[in-house]
Amino acid sequence: xxxxxxxxxxxxxxxxxxxxxxxxxxxxxxxxxxxxxxxxxxxxxxxxxxxxxxxxxxxxxxxxxxxxxxxxxxxxxxxxxxxxxxxxxxxxxxxxxxxxxxxxxxxxxxxxxxxxxxxxxxxxxxxxxxxxxxxxxxxxxxxxxxxxxxxxxxxxxxxxxxxxxx
Numbered sequence: 001x002x003x004x005x006x007x008x009x010x011x012x013x014x015x016x017x018x019x020x021x022x023x024x025x026x027x028x029x030x031x032x033x034x035x036x037x038x039x040x041x042x043x044x045x046x047x048x049x050x051x052x053x054x055x056x057x058x059x060x061x062x063x064x065x066x067x068x069x070x071x072x073x074x075x076x077x078x079x080x081x082x083x084x085x086x087x088x089x090x091x092x093x094x095x096x097x098x099x100x101x102x103x104x105x106x107x108x109x110x111x112x113x114x115x116x117x118x119x120x121x122x123x124x125x126x127x128x129x130x131x132x133x134x135x136x137x138x139x140x141x142x143x144x145x146x147x148x149x150x151x152x153x154x155x156x157x158x159x160x161x162x163x164x165x166x
Contacts, residue, residue, distance in 0.1 A: 033166060035064055035134065039072055039159030046076065047151040048158070056141045056160040060093075060134055066165040067134040068127045071143065073104055074156035077120040082107040085146040088128055093137020101146075102128050121156060134162070 036058040071088065086102040104126055107113055115122035141160050145152045 033164045034161065035060060035067060035164060036160065036162040039074070039157050041074065041157035043155050043157065046154050046156060048145045048147070048155040049151045050145060050147065050149070053142050053144045054158050056143070057138065058160075058162070059138045060136055060162075063136050064134040064164050067131045068163050068165060069129040069131070069141070070125045070161040070163065071102065071104060071128050072157075072159035072161055073106070073115075073124045073126075074158070075106065075115070075122050075124070076154040076156060077113065077117050077122050079106050079113070079122070079154055084152060087144045087146050089140075089142040089144075090129060091140040091142075093135055093139065098129075100128055102126070125161065130165075134164075 036056075038056050038058070040054050040056075069090070071086070073084070083106060084104045086104055088100040088102050089097055090100065091097045104124065105114055106122075106124055113122050115124035117123075139162075143158055143160070
């Protein structure tokens with residue numbers, strides 16, 4: 001009897017701990033400052049072709065105040081280029097388009113990767129635009145590689161993150 005009660009109580013305690021840990025994880029993983037976050041990893045053979053434009057569209061449901069638009073670039077560790085030239089076109093809800101030349105820095109002068117690397121996967125985030133007031137409405141962000149060759153190698157993905165400034 002004692003052994004049975006001990007097992008049942010221990011099981012219930014473990015179940016409660018698991019639920020608490022899961023809830024903590026869920027609450028910590030939610031970022032209330034994110035307005036939009038999307039990452040496109042559909043690159044054939046990890047190559048970003050010169051003619052390939054990646055488009056991200058999102059609707060901002062309410063005016064958000066000061067927001068940063070960040071470029072998320074995923075690449076294979078040991079990337080052979082220190083920086084990557086890109087062109088970003090942002091279309092606002094009023095239809096106005098802004099073209100931004102972006103030089104995405106990947107490796108510092110000492111050869112250290114600037115991204116957050118885990119194993120052979122690295123993610124770099126770089127702010128490309130700050131909106132003083134992110135108006136309500138539909139936005140379109142088009143990202144194009146301006147790399148000189150026919151394709152940019154070792155690309156795992158590209159994305160856009162829009163965050164309210166804290």
